[in-house]
Amino acid sequence: MARIKLGMVGGGKDAFIGAVHRYAARLDDRYELVAGALSSTPEKSLESGRVLGLADDRIYPDFEAMAEAEAARTDGIEAVAIVTPNHMHAPAAKAFLSRGVHVICDKPLTATLQEAQSLVAVAEASGALFVLTHNYTGYPLMRHAKAMVAAGSLGDIRIVQVEYAQDWLTEASDAENKQAEWRTDPARSGVGGSTGDIGTHAYNLACFVSGLTLDSLAADLQSFVSGRRVDDNGHVLLRFKGGARGMLWCSQVAPGNENRLTLRIYGDKGGLSWSQENPNVMEYTLFGKPTQILTRNGASGAADGVRIPGGHPEGYLEGFANIYVAAADAIEAARTSAKSDAIYPTVQDGLAGVVFVDACVRSSAKDAAWVSV
Amino acid sequence: MARIKLGMVGGGKDAFIGAVHRYAARLDDRYELVAGALSSTPEKSLESGRVLGLADDRIYPDFEAMAEAEAARTDGIEAVAIVTPNHMHAPAAKAFLSRGVHVICDKPLTATLQEAQSLVAVAEASGALFVLTHNYTGYPLMRHAKAMVAAGSLGDIRIVQVEYAQDWLTEASDAENKQAEWRTDPARSGVGGSTGDIGTHAYNLACFVSGLTLDSLAADLQSFVSGRRVDDNGHVLLRFKGGARGMLWCSQVAPGNENRLTLRIYGDKGGLSWSQENPNVMEYTLFGKPTQILTRNGASGAADGVRIPGGHPEGYLEGFANIYVAAADAIEAARTSAKSDAIYPTVQDGLAGVVFVDACVRSSAKDAAWVSV
């Protein structure tokens, strides 16, 4: 099967997530990066593209030029990875979707709810696929956890505790750091700061594993660093349809936490606990029995998406790559209009994430009043 | 210095916390248990007292008889430990306080706010001391954490995450288990279930270490087990005076958690994290530096209340005993009206705990509206 010809929008020099997407696309040899509009200026785009070995005629000054030119080529790209700041997701994605190019887009879906709704409409009208890289759902143990919940291993879910804590924005260095600079600018990041950047991950993962749908939330958001224009910490009460309750905490000002996304789910039969910083183990307790340490590819069986034996740790890039694998499965099936059972975060998941951020911001503005989602 | 003559109300056969108080009183050889009204019937009280080696004439059928008789003896008790179900704390404590006998009382202070206020009045009017066994403040590393916060090691506190998770009430076995039986009966336990039983511990510890005072809270309480008359799970948003925010989660229905009281505090300079199930270590991060593992009596110095070298674990009983040590220091000082700088949870701390439970219940009844405390 021929490798999928991939383009990339964003991800030039100094970008963090663009390189991650390239590792993820490359790991399983299902994609070939052939085109890009990698930076905000034509000069930087050209420079970045050459570093990646792209042909000069497929390095574009902007995504519009790229979408038009690639769509016109017989050997044009089949899919595009969009890895820009959030406010560019919607316009870029629309340019490709409307030309039938599949989109693999970083999260959150968009900077605003309005953009998200508009993008959903375009995505659903187009014949192209839309894959959102909520990469934490690609971790094998998170897929295993989802399967366990679905199989009733925890019983009826009562409680969902999810948190995503970082510390890199503890001090007011936003302007000094390229990552901080756009992520704390509401015009590019969106109205949510930590809620949009990492809260959406936590929310998506909690729903993915638990299988639950949120009913309403009450959020108390803060900007602890003086002068910061978006939230850097958020405490959210969660009420799920069907009666389960939970809490979500996201913070980028919690010293000692590098990237601590932790999910705990409790039902009337059992509970589980997992933390992203050591993603190869998960604790599972059947009520009344000793806690078990489940490993990614160990005695409890191989979780979906493993590449190597238990005890040989897989990490963030491998989990991320599992989203690319699912996207490749779906794209290859789409070539022949075959059915695909590939599971990946969709544009609807992306909309749900933006709805979540929007609801958090609205609730917080009303003194943490309950807001339905 | 002569050992303190101690009486005990409650704590007979099958009781859990009475035995704990006796271990705690005994460990450092500051007390001598000489009298008791240990059970709810005279017969059981006599039987329990004899097992403990009490003289028959100092085994009483009830606390009233004991208070009266002991107060009349020249060798009567100097202090009494009250370890009954919650609804008995206030009447028993008053009987002794009003006779000048120092009281060491289990938590929560009382079953209702009204009782708490009334007991505070009696305690403050009496010349006797009142010590509440919020034992987790007796852990050396919690005292060390409090000192670190006070010394500015974390900077200005922004975030307090505290949780206390258990699983023993996951199933509807309340009637079968003596501990569950009274702890889930609002008449004896108070209006709060998990909030009163363990939420007060979490709240007390968070305030003890952080030095913060709560301004208001918003609570969403649940009784997940069908038919249960008190909450068995609670999610609480916290707003502290001065701007710090936090969350408190208490649960007795979270499978896999035996007694997981965890406290994390983050300021603008650093953060710390501690969990009760392995209380001899605490993680501390000065922002921008590697996380340090502080031990109870290790390279970072001996925390207050240690007995043995680092690496030799001390546990729950030792932490509990540290409250008894502080009480003994205060009681001995009181003999000569000397000043004592002994630090222990007071009747005011107890009142704060009942105010907290009351506020949680009221907030939850109003759909998690903010309630000032």
Add this chain to the structure above:
Amino acid sequence: MARIKLGMVGGGKDAFIGAVHRYAARLDDRYELVAGALSSTPEKSLESGRVLGLADDRIYPDFEAMAEAEAARTDGIEAVAIVTPNHMHAPAAKAFLSRGVHVICDKPLTATLQEAQSLVAVAEASGALFVLTHNYTGYPLMRHAKAMVAAGSLGDIRIVQVEYAQDWLTEASDAENKQAEWRTDPARSGVGGSTGDIGTHAYNLACFVSGLTLDSLAADLQSFVSGRRVDDNGHVLLRFKGGARGMLWCSQVAPGNENRLTLRIYGDKGGLSWSQENPNVMEYTLFGKPTQILTRNGASGAADGVRIPGGHPEGYLEGFANIYVAAADAIEAARTSAKSDAIYPTVQDGLAGVVFVDACVRSSAKDAAWVSV
């Protein structure tokens, strides 16, 4: 049942282990400390005894005087705790054993093999009990592990990995520290340094849990700190009768290790792993199944010697006290010549420990040749 009248030899001011023995004797209220020869001079002994509340006429200048006087009293001590430096164990123990006073003695049994053999003879000839405080066998999970091995949960034992690592002797401060001073003096400590002080603990625990008997060993001992007269690090190959093999590492110069005694045992059906610094959990793996986290008093059942529920940590003092409980059971049984099934480390276990040290030293002197034990 009347409390056991206890005397103490050693354990005065600045002593470490004497205080531990007193906590251990006190915790469960089975003993009453009434006499002592606590220090090396009459003056210090008197001072130390008064601090402990002993009557002046039962504070003795030396153990000989104490043994003679207490044996002559109708209310004399029934048992004595010997907590001196190692070279005093044998003479002190003999003085009491020969007068029918039960002995509870710290480890290692003696400073030399000759003393050990001589003491065994006296102990066995006397009608008195001899209890050696290899306290780590008092940890509930170590008793549980022993029971699991005996029940076949691990299958036939193949491998025993045991290590005991500390760091307090990393630098050459032996003379500055009372503990280091005698523990590194061969005249008082014995020929083994780390092997005697902590290697014997590791060896005893490994045999206790595995149920195995050592056949031979090959030891490579070092004194890394210049001028040190005893070993401060030892690597030992173990061959057990029946074919199991193992390694023992003891070190007092391994920075970062406070008191890390770790035991791992593997059989043809399963394995277990436990570490003393967090003694309330143990990992158990049945081959082909997920690893389980067993807790001291949790879902896998209450291990022998627990006092409080799972999740409420018990530590070093509680484990130590379990040896005192067993001793009390045996002593009380001895009052009426009743049979006792109390399990505690015996004088034979102590001899085995000294044989181990002696064999290590001899093997190391012969370039780690195999030595039978």
Add this chain to the structure above:
Amino acid sequence: MARIKLGMVGGGKDAFIGAVHRYAARLDDRYELVAGALSSTPEKSLESGRVLGLADDRIYPDFEAMAEAEAARTDGIEAVAIVTPNHMHAPAAKAFLSRGVHVICDKPLTATLQEAQSLVAVAEASGALFVLTHNYTGYPLMRHAKAMVAAGSLGDIRIVQVEYAQDWLTEASDAENKQAEWRTDPARSGVGGSTGDIGTHAYNLACFVSGLTLDSLAADLQSFVSGRRVDDNGHVLLRFKGGARGMLWCSQVAPGNENRLTLRIYGDKGGLSWSQENPNVMEYTLFGKPTQILTRNGASGAADGVRIPGGHPEGYLEGFANIYVAAADAIEAARTSAKSDAIYPTVQDGLAGVVFVDACVRSSAKDAAWVSV
């Protein structure tokens, strides 16, 4: 810079390590796999090659044919990955080295010491590079540890404790499992079983990080599973030049251990501890200071070989790929005879590993006598 044209010998269907090499070669986009002799029969080789997308004319029936044909092509391979069972390493490597093709070879270097010496001679006579995939040296924290030791952060090294424990060969299923089948066959695996398969990794890593050279060893090897023809467990005493001592334990029959390679090194100033199953953290203690948790790309600085920020775990494949990156750096430098400071395990490291295995086997045959290496 053009990607390096890579061939592969071995690594067909059902192989474990071949796929790992391909992931590693692909991750950083420095290689292009264009040729292969992937299986032991021409038919399987063709089938495996087609699955990997190789052109039919570059799928070879055996390594000899491949070496000859590729050397003759103007677009022939520049490097070959050899991922066969151990006994084929030497003949395959020689075929390519002698034709100037760089070799990237799995470990251990060869099945026998004689083969190793012969291969070293060929490698050193050839102008081609030889890279051995002792992949654990590719973990960023192991490189950081090596740099710390070299910088004196631990002081003079005294003790090296290294162990590599697995459990997959606990039962006698060798014949059922393709991996077990050849790894327990001395004709293909070599005289060492666990010593060759994993002991060499442990030994290599210990030397890499500590910077020490082994002087002599004493080994006690076992084959616990009845009928097994190679060792499945080994206990080894280590004496390094300069006076440091250590122990190495390797086992494939230790239930509960998936792939637990653990390295601890102690010097007179500090110690460190790292375990492969969670490779993103390492504990470091400067004697007398609290233990620090160093992370792969965290507050202590980015270790060499990181791709993504701290808290985003990297695993086995990334560490393995770091060897491929170093090889690529060296190969690219070799194109122009430029100097390269790329660090990777060499053929001499491979020889040292085989010398180690050989010494273990000889020592064990002489009842664990010391053998110089």
